[in-house]
Amino acid sequence: MNIFKRLLKIGQAEIHALVDRMEDPISLSEQGIRDMKKQLGDTVESAAKVRATIIRTENNIREKEQEAASLADKAKRALTKAQEGELSRTQAEQLASEALLTKKRCLEDTQDLKESLTEQTSKLDEVNKHIEVLKYNIAKWEKELTTLRAKQKVNEAASLANQQMANMDSNSTLDMLQRVKRKVANDQALAEAYAEMAQNKHELPDEQRAIQEELTELKKQMGIE
Structure with a gap:
């Protein structure tokens, strides 16, 4: 009855005690499958939320990279204007320095976002693996349940026949x-x-x-x- 190990967060001794007291394995297996399906639904929802976060992070990274590229162009334009006499050298260098500083901060933010993206992607991989395990276990235990139901019918028929024979006075x-x-x-x-x-x-x-x-x-x- 490994079904309990993945469903019940209780001690091993309590699991064995529960199995020993079990009177209806069919109902218990059905409940276990329902619990796994609920857990699967919750995990799929969690995966969707993580994926949404990843998409937002990827968008933020692109925006920061575009902003950094724009600031680099701004610095170049300021220096170009100084060469063309539109700005003084001091003004041009001041504008270029401010643009480059903002660019540096954008790149730092981009790096932080990329590190966060790596963590989020790793988490999503773990969640997806958990989803696959749950799907596998649900399919496995649904087959086991079909077998248990068939065995139960056979056992009930045999038990009834044995009971009738036991009750018969030769x-x-x-x-x-x-x-x-x-x-x-x-x-x-x-x-x-x-x-x-x-x-x-x-x-x-x-x-x-x-x-x-x-x-x-x-x-x-x-x-x-």
Whole structure:
């Protein structure tokens, strides 16, 4: 019952005690699968949130890189204007320095964002692995549940048959069979008796007729009318 190890945050001894007290493994497995599916839903939602954070971070990195490139161009333009006489050298260098300082800070922010992105990506990989493990375990235990249900039906049928056999009194069964045998014998004897009676009933008139004929002949011989 490894199902508990991934669902219940309790001690190993308590897990074994729970298994020992388990009365309905089917219901318990169904509950475990429901818990895993809920955990899967929560994990998928967490993965979506992490992915959204990664997308925002990637957008921020691009914005910072674009801003840094723009500031570098700004510094170049300031120096170019000084060469062309549009700005004094002091003003140009001041503007260029400010642009380069801001650019430096943008690049520092970009680096921080990239480090954060690496952590977020690593976290997302872990969450995705957890999702795959949950999906695998759910599919595995759904198959196990199908097997458990089939075994339970077989066990229930066997248990019922054994119970019926255990409750059957062999002596009373033999007595019942003997009574059936005697009844069949009695019924057969009775049927034979009725058959003989029916046969005798049909033969009796013939015998009486013969006796009557013999009596008539005897009376003729004796001249008795």
